[in-house]
Amino acid sequence: MSLFDDFMFRALLAGLGVAIAAAPLGCFVVWRRMAYFGDATAHAAILGVAIALAFDASVFVGVLGVSLVMAFAVSSLSNRGYAMDTLLGVMAHSALAVGLVAVSFLSGLRVDLMAYLFGDILLVTVTDLAIIGAGAVAVLVLISARWSSLLTATLNRDLAYAAGLNPAREQMVLTLALALIVAVAMKVVGVLLISALLIIPAAAARPLASTPERMAIFAAIIGCLASTSGLYASYQFDTPAGPSVVVAAGALFLISALIAPALRRRA
Amino acid sequence: MPELPKWGHSMNLITLSGLSMAFGGQTVLSQVDFSIKEGEIVTIVGPNGSGKSSLLRAIIGAEQPVKGSVTQAKGLRIGYVPQKLHIDPTLPMTVRRFLDIPKRVGRKAAEAALADAGVETLGERPLTGLSGGQFQRVLLARALLSNPQLLILDEATQGLDQPGSAAFYQRIEQIREERGCAVLMVSHELHVVMAASDRVICLNGHVCCEGRPEHVASAPEYRALFGTGTGGALALYRHEHSHSHDETCEHDHDHSHEAAE
Numbered sequence: 001m002s003l004f005d006d007f008m009f010r011a012l013l014a015g016l017g018v019a020i021a022a023a024p025l026g027c028f029v030v031w032r033r034m035a036y037f038g039d040a041t042a043h044a045a046i047l048g049v050a051i052a053l054a055f056d057a058s059v060f061v062g063v064l065g066v067s068l069v070m071a072f073a074v075s076s077l078s079n080r081g082y083a084m085d086t087l088l089g090v091m092a093h094s095a096l097a098v099g100l101v102a103v104s105f106l107s108g109l110r111v112d113l114m115a116y117l118f119g120d121i122l123l124v125t126v127t128d129l130a131i132i133g134a135g136a137v138a139v140l141v142l143i144s145a146r147w148s149s150l151l152t153a154t155l156n157r158d159l160a161y162a163a164g165l166n167p168a169r170e171q172m173v174l175t176l177a178l179a180l181i182v183a184v185a186m187k188v189v190g191v192l193l194i195s196a197l198l199i200i201p202a203a204a205a206r207p208l209a210s211t212p213e214r215m216a217i218f219a220a221i222i223g224c225l226a227s228t229s230g231l232y233a234s235y236q237f238d239t240p241a242g243p244s245v246v247v248a249a250g251a252l253f254l255i256s257a258l259i260a261p262a263l264r265r266r267a
Numbered sequence: 268m269p270e271l272p273k274w275g276h277s278m279n280l281i282t283l284s285g286l287s288m289a290f291g292g293q294t295v296l297s298q299v300d301f302s303i304k305e306g307e308i309v310t311i312v313g314p315n316g317s318g319k320s321s322l323l324r325a326i327i328g329a330e331q332p333v334k335g336s337v338t339q340a341k342g343l344r345i346g347y348v349p350q351k352l353h354i355d356p357t358l359p360m361t362v363r364r365f366l367d368i369p370k371r372v373g374r375k376a377a378e379a380a381l382a383d384a385g386v387e388t389l390g391e392r393p394l395t396g397l398s399g400g401q402f403q404r405v406l407l408a409r410a411l412l413s414n415p416q417l418l419i420l421d422e423a424t425q426g427l428d429q430p431g432s433a434a435f436y437q438r439i440e441q442i443r444e445e446r447g448c449a450v451l452m453v454s455h456e457l458h459v460v461m462a463a464s465d466r467v468i469c470l471n472g473h474v475c476c477e478g479r480p481e482h483v484a485s486a487p488e489y490r491a492l493f494g495t496g497t498g499g500a501l502a503l504y505r506h507e508h509s510h511s512h513d514e515t516c517e518h519d520h521d522h523s524h525e526a527a528e
Contacts, residue, residue, distance in 0.1 A: 030357050031355055031357055031358045033355070148367075148368070148369055148370065148371070149369065151368065151369075152368050152369040154358070155352070155354070155358070155360075155368060156349060156352050156353075157329065158324065158327060158329050158347065158349050159347060159349060159352075159368065159369070160369070161324075161327045161328050161329040162327040162328075162329075162345050162346075162347030162419070163345075163347075163369040163370075163413070164328075165369065203357075206357055206359065209359045210359050210361055210364075210391075210393065211359055211360065211361060211364045212358060212359060212360065212364070214359070215359050
């Protein structure tokens with residue numbers, strides 16, 4: 001167990017776990033244009049932190065609960081006459097603001113807000129690792145079990161109906177998976193950067209892939225590269241770990257975007 | 268399915284009774300009774316906003332009726348060809364991979380379906396790079412892979428030129444001959460489609476008239492909606508049934524425009 005005593009090793013495992021689980025989910029977020037949806041869910045997580053601290057409950061449970069409520073609220077409000085991006089803009093920022101105000105009421109407690117906004121991957125404990133691992137496995141199992149149905153519903157709702165599927169149910173599956181990934185990834189990159197971990201690797205994988213499955217696999221590889229190199233840079237240059245991982249992912253996206261025209265010419 | 272005569276089998280694949288549909292409080296369809304039997308080709312015609320698409324969406328279960336019922340035969344396999352399919356550019360999808368939607372299919376089955384639809388050579392091409400006609404055929408190939416008892420086409424030839432859509436419908440007739448599946452389609456291209464149909468339903472918020480193509484074409488309700496020009500085109504088409512569709516097409520360009528208005 002001596003390896004697990006090393007904080008860098010635990011941080012790396014946490015980063016890799018979240019990157020692998022976020023990859024296929026991130027692809028769906030990109031394909032379905034749900035980027036803001038991830039943001040809204042993640043921003044609501046701060047409210048979950050406040051509630052958990054106030055009631056002395058587990059932060060993971062608080063965040064998961066509020067993220068779920070938020071995700072399902074957005075899902076069911078989306079057909080009520082507001083454009084989706086407007087609705088999400090309202091919900092995401094309101095949720096974050098309510099969370100920040102709620103935390104300020106907890107003045108008796110010393111709340112390190114920065115740790116929740118930007119994550120503290122270097123402080124990941126063995127218990128955190130177990131939660132991240134279990135959450136990542138749950139997301140991967142959920143997404144791969146329903147992969148074909150999710151893909152059909154993403155492609156076209158009517159095709160899904162004609163095949164006897166219910167697109168609303170597939171939306172719920174994604175919503176649930178998104179709430180789960182937010183709850184487990186908060187420790188790693190913080191609520192402000194969770195969307196980055198979902199979207200950037202998937203976006204960087206797009207020009208390299210010709211099928212949905214390959215895009216998900218490339219996204220996982222890019223996410224793992226970003227986690228590893230980001231953590232390494234953070235250790236070398238003493239930069240904040242979560243943002244360093246996102247910077248690395250952004251750099252990989254840039255490389256992929258630059259070589260994309262050459263790939264297209266070859267194809 | 269074994270070889271069957273062309274139409275008129277007893278089993279109803281889909282039965283609608285007293286179906287009414289509404290959007291935002293606005294009734295778009297009222298009191299529609301409809302059924303389609305094994306091996307039958309039925310075409311729905313009607314002006315824009317007549318409820319054609321609503322009817323199809325009720326049949327596949329995408330919309331719930333406000334009144335009446337939709338009954339599918341037990342375990343009915345539907346092959347659905349949508350009006351258009353927008354592929355988000357962020358979603359990489361080759362023709363071959365698309366055939367695996369919603370269920371994976373074997374290589375042989377995929378090749379056979381592509382051949383049936385007349386696009387054998389497109390397998391590894393990305394969907395986004397196809398022409399309109401190729402794309403429609405790929406949509407058809409995918410729909411055929413579930414070995415459907417009922418093939419549903421929603422304005423499947425939109426954006427194709429006349430010879431292109433005539434060839435497409437000829438393909439549909441051929442597929443019905445070979446596979447014995449029923450076909451339900453919605454179309455604007457009255458003369459081409461009607462000629463290939465066993466039964467035509469003229470829709471305008473309700474069923475105006477229905478019956479064999481020549482009966483509908485001469486019905487006063489139909490003429491009130493579409494004018495009389497198409498009747499002539501249809502007769503011409505019927506007359507030259509032994510010729511290829513493309514030849515006939517040259518004769519009735521003008522009529523088709525009139526009919527599509």
